[in-house]
Amino acid sequence: MDKKLVIPGEFLSDDPSLADEGTYVEDNKVFSTVFGIASFKNQIRVVPLSGKYIPKPGDLIIGVIKEVTYSNWIVDIRSPYDGLLHISEFPRRIENNEMSKYLNIGVSIMALVSDVDANMKVELTLNDQRLRQIKEGRIIEVTPSKVPRFIGRSGSMIAMVKNETKCNIFIGQNGRIWITGRDNDMQLAINSLLKIEKETHISGLTDRITNFLKEQKGEKVQVKHPQKKPKTTAEDKIEPMPVEEKIEESKEKPESEGILDELLGNEK
Amino acid sequence: MSKPEKLIENGIRLDGRKPDELRPIKIEVGVLNRADGSCYFEFGGNKVIAAVYGPREVHPRHQQKSNSAVVRYRYNMASFSVEDRKRPGPDRRSIEVSKVSREALEPVIFQEYFPRSAIDIFVEVLQADAGTRTAGINAASIALADAGIPMKSLISACAVGKIDDTLVLDLNKDEDNYGQADMPIAMTPDGRITLIQMDGNLKRDEFREGLEMAKVGCMAIHEMQKAALMEKYSAQIEGENNE
Structure with a gap:
């Protein structure tokens, strides 16, 4: 697997040209600067598991x-x-x-x-x-460094949660999430978002959240049993933030009537 | 306890350890919900808790640096941490320990990433048994990592000393009180020293040998620190499987 849980100062590579965010180079070697998940795809980057929001233009x-x-x-x-x-x-x-x-x-x-x-x-x-x-809805706070995981690859995760809960959800880069919808739906959305927050680092997240939402709504979970491997090390199960989650193609974008989608220019 | 006749006999110390043996260590990461990062650290009879806040706004304003973060470290002993009640509040000793501990951690923190902000580290000693500053540094370094603060590496610390003319690793209270020397050392995993102090006397050769012993001790502690951090996230994975 090309992802790994690393601590500050952990050796990552001999090739300084691969160094990206969350790393530093010393003596032509790349080391991690933070406690987080390292991914070795193309560039080497480490996404911290906690930390404050640091603003940048365009957020x-x-x-x-x-x-x-x-x-x-x-x-x-x-x-x-x-x-x-x-x-x-x-x-x-x-x-x-x-x-x-x-x-x-x-x-x-x-x-x-x-x-x-x-x-x-x-x-x-x-x-x-x-x-x-x-003016309406609810706002919850999550760890800012985990925001990419909430959004998922090209918005897949958030699209799924929106679709399942019929809520409008906007995720701010600073880890505040705005949710609007019916009261029950909002609660469901919040529960699933908090579940994402807690389990960001465990692989197969989208599947688990899909099942969680279905369970909560009283639907039957399609038996797609997670291959329960015998206990493996922590590293094996960890995935970094922008994951290549396989999202069921069948899903259609919800017809959005909500102001949020309009505002955000979401395609219908 | 009055001075024992012998602190070490046939290569076995008062508490049954060998000269190069550390006291048992227990580490727990993320014990405080309010703090950005935290760690509970047991080092033999020492029990310390470290909390890290930040980067956050600097108060009072005049302390802030325009091009980097300020690191503030507060070492504090609880009044019940020693046998005779310790008078609460900062005193000469704890101000000194705070300063040297801060300087032990500063070299690895990327302070320039967070201009005009403060990184606050609080270390509370709940129970003291010689070597609280090293325990505090070990705990603080884990808490910093837990808070997601960028660092060059973790810092590990332990002491070497001399009792009955024998060099020993990680002194306990009696060895510290009745021994001949105590030398706390903090270093990065690649052996760069960020803190070294000495109380008592060591010969030149003893100093060199002691340094090597401390290096081995620090490496062992570094492995435990790493394992503790990893543990925080694998524990959740296990919990998930049990559902």
């Missing part, structure tokens, strides 16, 4: 307004650094003294990270068709 995130100043909203983005949303980045022209009428403290927003400078000053914008204030 779609979910933030919570925590302060309103003369010309900026200060936004909590679940990171060591605050997000700054300037008044001019609001979709409409508004007066300085009316800022809290539009976005007051405690309000959740979907925002885009427009710029991060060397001092980690994080600038946000709402000037994008996809972005808006969050």
Whole structure:
């Protein structure tokens, strides 16, 4: 298998040209910098199993307004650094003294990270068709480094959960997930997302989540017994975040009527 | 306990160990839910718990560095950690231990990845039995890895000392009190030393030999640290299979 659980300082390769995220090179050898899952496909990268969100330009995130100043909203983005949303980045022209009428403290927003400078000053914008204030539904928090796993290869995991629960789900890069739908459906979606969070590192995740959702909905689980191998080492069972999960082709995209899909420009 | 007549007899120490034997170690990773990373570490009679928070905002503001993270390390002994009640709060000794422990870990942390932020490490000693600073460093290094903080490697630490003119690894309380020397050492798995202190006297040859003994001890501890981290995730896999 080309994935492995590694600790900081673990030797990964002799070829420094393969070094990617989560690694460092010393004496022409590649070592891991974090405790996480190393994948050796094309480039060598290590995805940490925990850690804080570090913003980068282009990220779609979910933030919570925590302060309103003369010309900026200060936004909590679940990171060591605050997000700054300037008044001019609001979709409409508004007066300085009316800022809290539009976005007051405690309000959740979907925002885009427009710029991060060397001092980690994080600038946000709402000037994008996809972005808006969050007025309904629920938000849960997960480990930011696991976000790619929630989304799955080209969105397969999240599409499956959306499909099964009939909820609209938006995953912010900072590990906040916004869910809208009927109360029961939302609960089901949250349960399955928390299950993903807990079992990110175990292989065959999509199948297990599919079965979990079916079980929860009282449907019969098609007997596709997980090949129970005799106890193998931890390394054998671990998969990295962007997995090549085989998704059943038969699945069709849910006809989305939800605002979220429209907003996100999801194809119907 | 008053000074025993002999600390080592026929190559067997008071607690039955051989000169180059470590005390039993028990490690548990992720014991605190609130912390970003945590570790419980038992090193013979030492019981310590380490918690790591961060990277997070720096308070007070003036401590922050514009181009890297600041690492803060707080070593604290519980008032009940020793036989005579230890007066709570930082004192000369614990401030020193905090400083040297921080400097033992700083060289491996990629501080420049997180400008204007703080990485806070808290080490609480619940029970002390000589060698708490090494136990604290071992625990803190695991907790840092658990928190997902990028590091060059883990840090392992143990002490060597001299009792009855014999070099021994990992002193316990009596050996520390009545022995001739105590030398705590922390190092990376490739043998680069990040902490070395000495209390007492060693001859030049003894120092060299002691260093080699500590190296072997640290390697053994490093393997245990690695196994403990791996364990955290394989435990969940097992739980899954039992369902």
